[in-house]
Amino acid sequence: xxxxxxxxxxxxxxxxxxxxxxxxxxxxxxxGVEEVNSIIxxxxxxxxxxxxxxMTSSDMCVKAAEALFEQEQFDCSQIDGLVFVSQTTDWxxxxxxxxxxxxLGLSKDTVxxxxxxxxxxxxxxxFQAAAWIACGACKNVLVLAxxxxxxxxxxxxxxxxxxxxxxxxxxxxxKGEGKMGFQINSDGSGSDRLIVPAGGFRTPVSESTSIxxxxxxxxxxxxxDLFMDGMAIFNFAITKVxxxxxxxxxxMAWNKEDVGFYGLHQxxxxxxxxxxxxxxxxxxxxxxxxxxxxxxxxxTLPLLLSDLCSEPHQYNLQKSILTGFGVGLSWGSIAxxxxxTKFYSPINK
Amino acid sequence: MELKEFFxxxxxxxxxxxxxxxxxxxxxxxLEEWSSLSALGLMAxxxxxxxxxxxxxDIRGSKTIxxxxxxxxxxxxx
Numbered sequence: 095x096x097x098x099x100x101x102x103x104x105x106x107x108x109x110x111x112x113x114x115x116x117x118x119x120x121x122x123x124x125x126g127v128e129e130v131n132s133i134i135x136x137x138x139x140x141x142x143x144x145x146x147x148x149m150t151s152s153d154m155c156v157k158a159a160e161a162l163f164e165q166e167q168f169d170c171s172q173i174d175g176l177v178f179v180s181q182t183t184d185w186x187x188x189x190x191x192x193x194x195x196x197x198l199g200l201s202k203d204t205v206x207x208x209x210x211x212x213x214x215x216x217x218x219x220x221f222q223a224a225a226w227i228a229c230g231a232c233k234n235v236l237v238l239a240x241x242x243x244x245x246x247x248x249x250x251x252x253x254x255x256x257x258x259x260x261x262x263x264x265x266x267x268x269k270g271e272g273k274m275g276f277q278i279n280s281d282g283s284g285s286d287r288l289i290v291p292a293g294g295f296r297t298p299v300s301e302s303t304s305i306x307x308x309x310x311x312x313x314x315x316x317x318x319d320l321f322m323d324g325m326a327i328f329n330f331a332i333t334k335v336x337x338x339x340x341x342x343x344x345x346m347a348w349n350k351e352d353v354g355f356y357g358l359h360q361x362x363x364x365x366x367x368x369x370x371x372x373x374x375x376x377x378x379x380x381x382x383x384x385x386x387x388x389x390x391x392x393x394t395l396p397l398l399l400s401d402l403c404s405e406p407h408q409y410n411l412q413k414s415i416l417t418g419f420g421v422g423l424s425w426g427s428i429a430x431x432x433x434x435t436k437f438y439s440p441i442n443k
Numbered sequence: 444m445e446l447k448e449f450f451x452x453x454x455x456x457x458x459x460x461x462x463x464x465x466x467x468x469x470x471x472x473x474l475e476e477w478s479s480l481s482a483l484g485l486m487a488x489x490x491x492x493x494x495x496x497x498x499x500x501d502i503r504g505s506k507t508i509x510x511x512x513x514x515x516x517x518x519x520x521x
Binding site: 132133310324326328333368371 | 478479480482483484486487490491496497498499502503
């Protein structure tokens with residue numbers, strides 16, 4: 095899928111980080127110093143944030159949204175669309191976005207939807223918002239993206255435990271002068287490469303799905319936990335993402351030299367840098383901020399923007415690329431002007 | 444493909460001191476230094492140096508360094 099949507103703009107972005115920090119070195123006694131160091135060296139993740147047990151993804155996103163309305167002096171009654179991007183929703187039903195309408199005191203004229211995607215989810219959220227605005231249904235759409243991925247990981251799975259963190263974010267997308275190019279691709283043949291196998295209706299949680307099993311790298315997990323085939327995901331990322339981004343830049347009739355910012359999904363340092371190399375662009379144009387937060391799933395892109403673009407920065411955001419890739423398998427990119435967008439530093443940074 | 448150069452690249456990925464210990468018959472997954480992280484490093488090195496993106500199945504289906512070399516050759520001919 096590819097399209098260009100006119101007269102939409104990303105107005106403002108912020109993020110909310112849980113206060114609890116987990117230092118990767120705290121795993122030294124559990125996994126061994128050498129193992130921990132080699133994982134940190136490869137992933138670039140030194141610490142993550144994890145949400146308290148009584149806090150859900152929607153709680154973090156609601157906090158981000160409340161702060162954003164205040165920071166922007168934005169009258170929340172002007173919101174007429176709400177998108178909640180998360181794989182860690184509050185309930186099986188109803189959709190969490192509906193409850194957020196009430197919790198944020200939004201108008202009952204608001205259209206609400208949950209989008210059940212991970213690392214490419216922010217792109218889906220912005221696309222949904224832009225589509226609602228383009229068809230005349232909405233003027234201001236609140237896009238919330240967040241996950242408590244840490245809670246889907248088995249404590250014995252060091253490969254994931256040392257990479258994924260929690261975060262909630264809020265973005266306001268409004269009718270405006272801007273233009274957004276989108277390209278989204280899907281390859282469901284890889285759906286079992288990044289998956290929580292049990293807990294849905296195909297394989298409900300049972301005694302047999304709760305048996306701890308160990309893989310060749312001595313990572314333990316049950317069928318109820320998140321599983322990632324690192325090799326398959328890496329192969330996917332290095333073969334698909336740069337092609338999509340290059341195609342999008344071409345479709346926008348942009349000169350690649352004019353692109354001043356590449357917001358790449360912050361999977362881990364190794365992956366971001368490798369995708370960046372495939373794009374043949376300078377490191378300065380594609381920043382990495384996984385060191386303090388890890389991979390926060392659908393929140394990495396708004397967190398990256400809020401973290402690095404809220405202070406005076408070196409990036410020319412007039413021609414910006416945002417790209418998300420992962421679970422699905424799914425990959426999506428946006429080309430737009432972010433130079434007028436307001437970014438607010440992560441709360442609890 | 445220069446075999447000697449491939450062994451050197453392989454040794455670098457694995458952080459091995461001596462590439463001379465490697466041969467086509469080396470069962471690389473039996474090396475003490477092998478891990479899932481080195482698998483990613485290997486995929487990256489082969490992509491970078493030989494322009495071939497090996498799949499997870501290629502790595503899983505390989506026992507020796509020679510098997511990896513065969514996989515690279517077969518992808519190069521595609």
